[in-house]
Amino acid sequence: MIGLAACSPGGFSASKPDxxxxxxxxxxxxxxxxxxxxxxxxxxxxxxxxxKSFNRAALDHGLDAEVLxxxxxxxxxxxxxxxxxxxxxxxxxxxxxxxxxxxNLGVVLMERGKTVEAEQIFKKAFxxxxxxxxxxxxxxxxxxxxxxxxxxxxxxxxxYKLVRRGGGDFxxxxxx
Numbered sequence: 809m810i811g812l813a814a815c816s817p818g819g820f821s822a823s824k825p826d827x828x829x830x831x832x833x834x835x836x837x838x839x840x841x842x843x844x845x846x847x848x849x850x851x852x853x854x855x856x857x858x859x860k861s862f863n864r865a866a867l868d869h870g871l872d873a874e875v876l877x878x879x880x881x882x883x884x885x886x887x888x889x890x891x892x893x894x895x896x897x898x899x900x901x902x903x904x905x906x907x908x909x910x911x912n913l914g915v916v917l918m919e920r921g922k923t924v925e926a927e928q929i930f931k932k933a934f935x936x937x938x939x940x941x942x943x944x945x946x947x948x949x950x951x952x953x954x955x956x957x958x959x960x961x962x963x964x965x966x967x968y969k970l971v972r973r974g975g976g977d978f979x980x981x982x983x984x
Contacts, residue, residue, distance in 0.1 A: 842868065846878045855885040873903035881912055884919070892916045907937035911944045918951060927951040 842865030849858035862878040869875055880895030896913040903909070910933035917926035930948040937944050 841865065843874055843878060846882070850878070850882055850885060853885070855882045858882040858885075873899040873906065873909060876902065877906070877909045877912060880916070884912070884916055889916055889920050893920065905936065907933040907941065907944060910936060911941070911947060914947060914951065918947075918954070923951065923955045927955050 842861045846858045846861035846865060849855070849861055859879060859882045862875050862882065865878075866875045876895050876899035880892045880899060883889075883895060884892035893913070893916045896909060896916055899909045900906075900913060910929055914926045914929035914933060917923075917929060927948075930944065930951045933944050934948050939945060
């Protein structure tokens, strides 16, 4: 039998004024949006938690393009390429105006070896972005170099970058 003992006779009571206690939870505070939390979790490499956060966000926002894109990106991080592709295709079907979503779909297609289609997707993302994103431009450059099978170009397939809606990059690397 294991027992717990307090270090002082006062136990865990807050009657001692010299002790520091964690503040309580403000039940009236507004919760952080689940989509933002999901993006932060992806940036931290916590893909399973990100999926849970995006699923909760779907309750508030519905399964819109941003939630689908987040779910697709998190699944890509977990190596679930089929699921990621399906979700990102649904996202671009719902809202085809977001270059970040097109870019992330291109990353999935490159990972799946669908280089020709990925090249076209990256071109679409680049056109929608007006060439403003370095990550999208770099992804297009890598896809073009890979599709041309140039002997002069050494490619690292792990350099493709996911782009988060609203800014920020997510770099997809191979698991160790």
